[in-house]
Amino acid sequence: MKLTREQLGKMMDADKTFGVLDFIGFDGEKMDNKDSSKVENYRYGVGSEEHGGALVVYLPASVAKKTFAYDTQVKLVNPTIQVFATASYNDSEVITTIFADDMVPANQSAAPATPKSDKKE
Secondary structure (H helix, E strand, O other): OOOOHHHHHHHOOHHHHHOOEEEEEEEEEEEOOOOOOOEEEEEEEEEEOOOOEEEEEEEEOOOOOOOOOOOOEEEEEOOEEEEEEEEOOOOEEEEEEEEOOEEEEOOOOOOOOOOOOOOOO
């Protein structure tokens, strides 16, 4: 079965999946495979209360680089997980990659504000 990014996002409860997330820092850039001068994603480390360790999160290059203070509690906006497996003669490994549309401080709303309409009905 192949799930789309939207379907995975609907299935995952980010708060239950990751628990409290603490910002660790910027961890580099993922370059575009076709154009090595173009940044595809920024890579960040976050500490996960639920997983008891650090996770790597990828944000699109279209989002401004994050410069939160170390240990700032953050929330991921529309997180998704890509999972794939690799196998060799006597070993196999499952690799997970976490993507999000953005990362915001936990005390800030994760959803973009909806502009209010001035129209009277």
